[in-house]
Amino acid sequence: MAARPHFDRRAYLRMFEPKLFTVLREGYSLxxxxxxxxxxxxxxxxxxxxxxxxxxxxxxxxxxxxxxxxxxxxxxxxxxxxxxxxxxxxxxxxxxxxxxxxxxxxxxxxxxxxxxxxxxxxxxxxxxxxxxxxxxxxxxxxxxxxxxxxxxxxxxxxxxxxxxxxxxxxxxxxxxxxxxxxxxxxxxxxxxxxxxxxxxxxxxxxxxxxxxxxxxxxxxxxxxxxxxxxxxxxxxxxxxxxxxxxxxxxxxxxxxxxxxxxxxxxxxxxxxxxxxxxxxxxxxxxxxxxxxxxxxxxxxxxxxxxxxxxxxxxxxxxxxxxxxxxxxxxxxxxxxxxxxxxxxxxxxxxxxxxxxxxxxxxxxxxxxxxxxxxxxxxxxxxxxxxxxxxxxxxxxxxxxxxxxxxxxxxxxxxxxxxxFMYRMSEAVEVSSGVRDALGESGEDDLHGDDPARAADLDQRAMLPKGVEAYQIGGPLFFGAANRLDNLLDQFFEPPKALILRMRLVPVIDASGVHALKKLAGRCHRKGIVLIVSGLQEQPNRVIADMRLEEAPCELHFVSNFERAVRLAKTLVDKPAD
Known part of the structure; x- marks a missing residue:
């Protein structure tokens, strides 16, 4: 557990020192x-x-x-x-x-x-x-x-x-x-x-x-x-x-x-x-x-x-x-x-x-x-x-x-x-597939020299049958958290595992965590395993502080997309009880 930062009284009082005192201390000439x-x-x-x-x-x-x-x-x-x-x-x-x-x-x-x-x-x-x-x-x-x-x-x-x-x-x-x-x-x-x-x-x-x-x-x-x-x-x-x-x-x-x-x-x-x-x-x-x-x-x-x-x-x-x-x-x-x-x-x-x-x-x-x-x-x-x-x-x-x-x-x-909230909510992308995740680019752009695009294309091809992946880009806060609400409604046939890639989410707040909990609950009721990958430091800390914890065969947190795919494949191939 991190130590509580020490309160520096001198630094606090220095913020209120009149500039007149500073000038006189430096020396005031005729x-x-x-x-x-x-x-x-x-x-x-x-x-x-x-x-x-x-x-x-x-x-x-x-x-x-x-x-x-x-x-x-x-x-x-x-x-x-x-x-x-x-x-x-x-x-x-x-x-x-x-x-x-x-x-x-x-x-x-x-x-x-x-x-x-x-x-x-x-x-x-x-x-x-x-x-x-x-x-x-x-x-x-x-x-x-x-x-x-x-x-x-x-x-x-x-x-x-x-x-x-x-x-x-x-x-x-x-x-x-x-x-x-x-x-x-x-x-x-x-x-x-x-x-x-x-x-x-x-x-x-x-x-x-x-x-x-x-x-x-x-x-x-x-x-x-x-x-x-x-x-x-x-x-x-x-x-x-x-x-x-x-x-x-x-x-x-x-x-x-x-x-x-x-x-x-x-x-x-x-x-x-x-x-x-x-x-x-x-x-x-x-x-x-x-x-x-x-x-x-x-x-x-x-x-x-x-x-x-x-x-x-x-x-x-x-x-x-x-x-x-x-x-x-x-x-x-x-x-x-x-x-x-x-x-x-x-x-x-x-x-x-x-x-x-x-x-x-x-x-x-x-x-x-x-x-x-x-x-x-x-x-x-x-x-x-x-x-x-x-x-x-x-x-x-x-x-x-x-x-x-x-x-x-x-x-x-x-x-x-x-x-501001509307703009931030519009800035958040919840997307599947390389084309949606990277923007409205042409077909030629997908095969260009951008290493990130090539990597995403390869990762998309790694998905086994019965697994879907969505990527969130941008801060997940109260103005944008509702973007997760209709995520499961987009499937004609629900997958067995859903990977939620959050490596592009720098910040999350209480509303974002609540939306994540709500999504995990809906996935559980539909028999879908939710796997969250690539959490950055601030979202990882907030999620832990708000006690959103892993549950076997319901909710998992992994460090990157490759591990998420391997875990999803294991869960999908696992025989039903």
Missing amino acids: RTFKADAVAGLTVAIVALPLAMALAIASGTTPEKGLHTAIIAGFLISALGGSRVQIGGPTAAFIPVVFLVIQKYGYGGLILCTLLAGLMLIAAGLLRLGTLMKYMPQPVVTGFTAGIAVSIFSSQVKDMLGLSIDKLPAEFLPRWESFAAHIGTTRPAAVAMTVLGLAVVVGLRKWKPKWPGFLIALLACTLACAVFALPAETIGSRFGELPSALPGFDFPHIPFERTFELLPSSFTIAFLAGVESLLSAVVADGMTGGRHRSNGELVAQGVANVGSALFGGLPATGAIARTATNIRAGGSTPVAGMLHAGFLLLFMLALAPLMHYVPLAALAAVLLVVAWNMAEVENFRNTLSAPWGDRLVLLLTFFLTVFLDLTVAIQAGIVLAAFV
């Missing part, structure tokens, strides 16, 4: 600090308008977005498993956060964020970070594109300046409300949106290194002030922004509704985990580094708990801001920590000026974010994938837009699992 400071300032300039715009789009006030970028951004960099990850609020959270605030109030969102943080910490400690890479790409593409459509929908009111007291959370009622209030469109808001988009798109084309979002806000704010345009601003809707340090903000939390909020909490945790690890993978590709996925999940969890306690929003690693950090020269977690510090300084110093920023300019920023998030080319390419992938993509996309992000993710993953 030159590196200067580079990190420049990168942190650059990212803070990019993050400033985004944090406010994302908070407003989520149905809350702009300072909560800044608080999230400061608190969560600092914790993610200080405790995370990536050297260059930049954390904060992201567009992926907008639909679920808006819906939670609409239904349960801001206290409900605080509870959701706390629960999501605890889920992320638990996922990291249970070492589930490595499982995130198995997320089906059509699901990710589908809900990402659906979120982009939802973000666009959420910005129509501000980009047109519509007078709507309360915007519905659902997609179709929201557009019905837009249509009913289209007569209240403000030309000034449309002008600010067009100007903001023109500045961002123009700078990306001619000056891509310039902070396009911030320059767009400045241009729109100046235009609005100089021409005295009647456009709604941050100050006219939200009043003065607080120019003070973030403090504990613990509103009434509906703990009695915890069970109702669990699905939304799971969605927030899922989005935070997937986006942060995707961002870390992108960063690794740009820097040649390697992040600690489980440590990153723990840091994301701590950051979300911290953000909730300081009155913030859900947070995760931001791919665009992380890439900006790398391009600006950031190479250690200090850059991300400094980015949070610079944002705090901006908030304290510039809060009075943010009063004059037009909301339509922030809408223009988020329209660009939505377009980037949609990944139109990736969506179009996935529509050219096999039918199963297309179905998963479209189901996830439409459920995200028209129903609910939580339902979309769950349905997408379940459908992707069924598609």
Whole structure:
């Protein structure tokens, strides 16, 4: 019996060591600090308008977005498993956060964020970070594109300046409300949106290194002030922004509704985990580094708990801001920590000026974010994938837009699992004869130079009268085990012995063993001896562990096909009692 592997506590704890500690242990120079400071300032300039715009789009006030970028951004960099990850609020959270605030109030969102943080910490400690890479790409593409459509929908009111007291959370009622209030469109808001988009798109084309979002806000704010345009601003809707340090903000939390909020909490945790690890993978590709996925999940969890306690929003690693950090020269977690510090300084110093920023300019920023998030080319390419992938993509996309992000993710993953099972079941071959076992090849192929085909042809000719042989190719798991059910129905006259060749089965699970037991039982009832040959290591171990044992003249296990044929001949020639 194999010895139980020793639990290495040091190796386990090393998975959660912050990259900041690693950097400091390696040595941190003044030159590196200067580079990190420049990168942190650059990212803070990019993050400033985004944090406010994302908070407003989520149905809350702009300072909560800044608080999230400061608190969560600092914790993610200080405790995370990536050297260059930049954390904060992201567009992926907008639909679920808006819906939670609409239904349960801001206290409900605080509870959701706390629960999501605890889920992320638990996922990291249970070492589930490595499982995130198995997320089906059509699901990710589908809900990402659906979120982009939802973000666009959420910005129509501000980009047109519509007078709507309360915007519905659902997609179709929201557009019905837009249509009913289209007569209240403000030309000034449309002008600010067009100007903001023109500045961002123009700078990306001619000056891509310039902070396009911030320059767009400045241009729109100046235009609005100089021409005295009647456009709604941050100050006219939200009043003065607080120019003070973030403090504990613990509103009434509906703990009695915890069970109702669990699905939304799971969605927030899922989005935070997937986006942060995707961002870390992108960063690794740009820097040649390697992040600690489980440590990153723990840091994301701590950051979300911290953000909730300081009155913030859900947070995760931001791919665009992380890439900006790398391009600006950031190479250690200090850059991300400094980015949070610079944002705090901006908030304290510039809060009075943010009063004059037009909301339509922030809408223009988020329209660009939505377009980037949609990944139109990736969506179009996935529509050219096999039918199963297309179905998963479209189901996830439409459920995200028209129903609910939580339902979309769950349905997408379940459908992707069924598609995977179907494909695996199709990949498993249960065949007799050389032609069937090796594929739909022509007659000439059977007599070619392939030694494996020649060997199979010779082995087929070795079968004595009254013996049949079938070969299984591929993993025999719960999605494919039913392929054995109708095996005996193919015989016009049942053989005396059936050889089941399993040398091409690398993996078997409980359902596969159960199907094998069921086949052995049917063979026994029909008077057929079942001989299983060529078991690989994993199937042999699983079959032994599940106590599927040999029975004389009923079920036998042999090492190869030649021995199976000799045993079958002996059993067939054996006189009946």
